[in-house]
Amino acid sequence: MSPVRPRPTQAGESPTAPRTNVVVAVLALGGIVVSLMQTLVIPIVPELPELLHAPASDAAWAVTATLLAAAVATPVMGRLGDMYGKRLMLLTSMVMLVAGSVTAALSDTLAPMIVGRALQGLASGVIPLGISIMRDELPAERLGSATALMSASLGVGGALGLPAAALLADHFDWHMLFWTSAALGAVAAVLVLLFVPESSVRTGGRFDLPGAIGMATGLVCLLLAISKGADWGWGSGTTLGLFAAAVVVLIAWGLYELRAAQPLVDLRTTARRQVLVTNLASVAFGFSMFAMSLVLPQLLQLPRATGYGLGKSLLDAGLVMAPTGLVMMAMAPVSAFISRTWGPKVTLMCGAVIVAGGYGLSIVMMAAVWQLLVASCVIGAGIGFAYGAMPALIMGAVDPSETAAANSLNTLMRSIGTSTASALAGVILAHMTTAFGATRLPSENGFKTVMAVGSGAAVLALLVAVFIPRRVGAGESPVGEAQVTEIELAQPGA
Template sequence: MSTATSTPDAARHEVPPRASSTIVAVLAFSGIVVALMQSIVIPLIPELPRLLDADASDTAWAVTATLLAAAVATPTVGRLGDMYGKRRMLLVSLVLLIAGSVVAALSTTLVLLIVGRVLQGLASGVIPLGISIMRDELPAERLGSAVALMSASLGVGGALGLPAAALLADHFDWHVLFWVAAGLGVVALALVVFLVPAADLSSGGRFDPVGALGLSVALICGLLAISKGGTWGWDSGRTLGLGAASVVVLVAWGFWELRTSEPLVDLRTSVRRQVLLTNGASVMFGFAMFAMSLVMPQIIQLPKETGFGFGGSMLDVGLVMAPSGLVMMAAAPLSARISRASGPKVSLMIGAFVVGCGYLTNIVLMSAVWELVLVSCIIGAGTGLAYGAMPALIMSAVPSNETAAANSLNTLMRSIGTSIASAVAGVILAELTLDLGGYAVASQDALRLVMGIGAAAAFVALVIGAFLPRREAGAPVAHH
C-alpha cells in the first residue's frame, strides 16, 4: 500500500495527457451511473403500490431507504478512501451498486426492493471518491475542468436518467430498469479496473467506528424526521423525537470527534472559514437544485383543466428536463476557466446568481413547454458553474490525505439541502391546493412560492460565497 509520503504532485505529473483524459472519462461515467440511481425509480413510484401489492406510504421507502443509506455511506466511505485507498473504495462502491441493482431486479416484494435500494444508496460515495482520485492523478492544468465535470455528473445523471427510465418503464417490465442499472455498473467497474491507475495515495491510520456510528445515527434520525414529517405530522411525537435525538447525538458526536486522535471527520479542518462557508453554500444549492426537480414535473403532469398544467407523462417530464443535464455538463469546463481566471469563489457566486435568476424567470415563464425547457437550462447552467467550484474550494483548504473525506462531507451537505427542499416543498404543495373535480392538486401559487424559495436559497448561497476568502487567479490547489 502506498502512503501519504508519496507526493500528490509527483503522482499527477507522471500521467500522460491521453491517460489523464481516459481517467476523467471513466470517473465521470461512473459518477453519472451512480447519479442515475437517484432518478431511475421515480417513474415507478406511482405504480409501486400496485406492482408490489403494498401501501403507498410503505413504497415511499424505496426512495427514503436510498437517501438514508447514502447519508450513512458518503462520509464513512470518504474516510476509508483516505485511509486505505480511494480507488479501492471506489471499486467497493461500484460492486455494491451492481449487487443492489441485481437484488432490485430480482425482487418481487417490497422488502427485497428496499434491500436493493439500500445497497444502491451505499454506492453514493463514487462521485467524491472520483474527485479525490483526480486530485491525486491528474496534472494541475487538467484538474480544474476534470473536477468540475465530475462534480456536475451528479446533476447530469439525474437529468438524463429520468427520460431513459420513463421510456423503459413504459415499454418493458419494471425489473428491466434495474437490470440496465446493473449492466451499466458492470461496465463502470470494468473500466475502473482496467483504466484507472492502481497506485492509490493513502494515509493509513485507525478507523473511527464510534464516530461513524454516531454520525450515522444522527443523520438517519434527522433525515427521517425531515423526509417523513409530512406523512407522520410535523408535531407528532415520532417526528419531534427523531429531530431531538438527531440534535443530541450530533452534539455528542462532535465532542467525541474533537477528543479522538483520528476522527472520522476532522472538525477543526471543517470549521475553517473556506470549508465551513463552502459547505453552507452547498446546503443552499442542494435545496435550490432540488426545488426544480419538484416543481417542473408538477407543472408538466398536472391536468390541462387547472389552466396551467400540461397534462403530460413522466416521459414528457424527462424530455423537458434532459437538456438541463447537457447544459450542466457544458458549463463544467466554463466553471473551470472562470476559476482559473478569477478563483472558484467567483464561479460559485456566478452560478448562484444564474440559478436564482432562473427561478425568478420561471415564476413569470411557465405557460409553454419551450419556456420550461429554457428555465431548466438556465438553472442547469448555474448549477454546473457552482458545482464545479465547490470541490476546488474544498480541496484548496484541506490536506491531501483528507481529500476524500472532505469531498464526501461536501456531497453530504448537498444531500441534506435536497432533503430539506423536499420537506419544505411537500408542505407547501400539500397546503396550497386547487380543487379539481373532487380531488386536490397543487395550485399555481404553491408552485410559484416553491420557485421563489428556490431563488431565495440560491441568493443566500451567493451571499455566503461573497464571504469566502479571496484567492489569486490561477492559484493552484493547495497540498499539505
C-alpha cells in the same frame, strides 16, 4: 502541514494525453451511473404499493432507504478511501450498486426491494471519491475542468435518468429498470478496474467505528424526520422525537470526534472558514437544484384543464428536463476557466446569481414547454458553475490525505439540502391547492412559491459565499490552513 503537490506531468505527457482523458471519462461515467440510479425508480413510485403488495406508507421506504443509506455511506466511504485507497472504495461502491440493483431486480415483495435500494444508496460515495482520485492523479492543468465535469455528473445522470427510466417503464417489465442499472454499474466497475490507477496518497491509521456509528445514528434521525415528517405530521411525537434525538446525538458525536485521536471527520479541518462556508453554501445549492426537479415535472404533467398544467406524459417531461443535465456538463470547462482566472469563489457566486435568475424566469415563464425548458437550462447552467467550484474550494483548504473525506462531507451537505427542499416543497404544495373535479391539486401560486423559495436559497448561497476567505498565495498560508500551491484554484481577493 505539508504543502499540496500536484501529480507531476510525465515526460512527453500533455494535458490532453489519452491516459488522462480515459481516466476522466471513466470516473465521470461512474458518477453518471450512480446518479442515474437515484432517478431510475421515479416512474414506478406511484405503482410500488401494487407491485410490491404493500401499503403505500410502507412502499415509500423503497425510496427512503436509498436516501438514508447514501447519507451514511458518503462520508464513511470518503474516510475509508483516504485510509485504504480511493480506487478500492470506488470499486467497492460500484459492486454494492450492482448487488443492490440485482437484488431489486429479483424482488417482488417489499423487504428485498428495501435491501436492494439501500445497497444502491451505499454507492453514493462514487462522485467525491472520483474527484479525490482526480486530484491525486491528473496533471494540474486538467484538474479544474475534470473535477467540474465529475461534480456535474450528479445533475447529468439525474436529468438523463428520468426520460430513460420512463421509456423503459413504458415498454418493458419494471424489473428491467434495475437490470439496466446493474448492467451499467458492472460496465463502470470494469472500466474503473482497467483504467483508473490507485492513488498512493493515504492517511493510514485505524477506522473510527464509534464515530461512524454516532454519525450514522444522528444523520438517520435527522433525515428520517425531514423526509417522513409530512407523512407522520410535523408536530407528531415521532417527528419531534427524531429531531431532538438528532440534535443530542450529533452534539455528542461532535464532542467525541474532537477528542478522538483519529476521528472519522476532522471537525477542526471542517471548521476552517473556507471549508465551513463552502459547505453551508452547498446546502443552499442542493436545495435550489432539487426544487427545480420537484416543480417542473409536475407542471409539465398536470392536465391542461387546470389552466397552468401542460398535459405532458412522464416521458415528455423527462425529455424536457434532459437538456438541463447536458447544460451542466457543458458548463464544466467554463466553470474551470472562470476559477482559473478569477478564483472559484467568483465562480460560485456567479452560479448563485444565475440560479436565482433562472428561478425568477420560471415564475414569469411557465405557460409553455419552451419557457420551462429555457428556465431549467438557465438554472442548470448556474448549478453547473457552482458544482464545479465547490470541489476546488474544498481541495484548496485541506491536505491531500483528507481530500476524499472532505469532498464526501461536501456531497453530504448537498444531500441535506435536497432532502430539505423535498420536505419544504411538499409542505407548500400540500397546503396551496386548488379544486379540480373531485380532487385537489397543487395550485399555480403554490408552484410559484416553491420557485421563489428556490431563488431565495440561491440568494442565500450568494450571501454565504461572500464570506469565503480572500486569496491566500503559496507560501502565505495562515496558521492552521492547508498551504495553497499551483494546483489550487485560488480564491479572488476580497
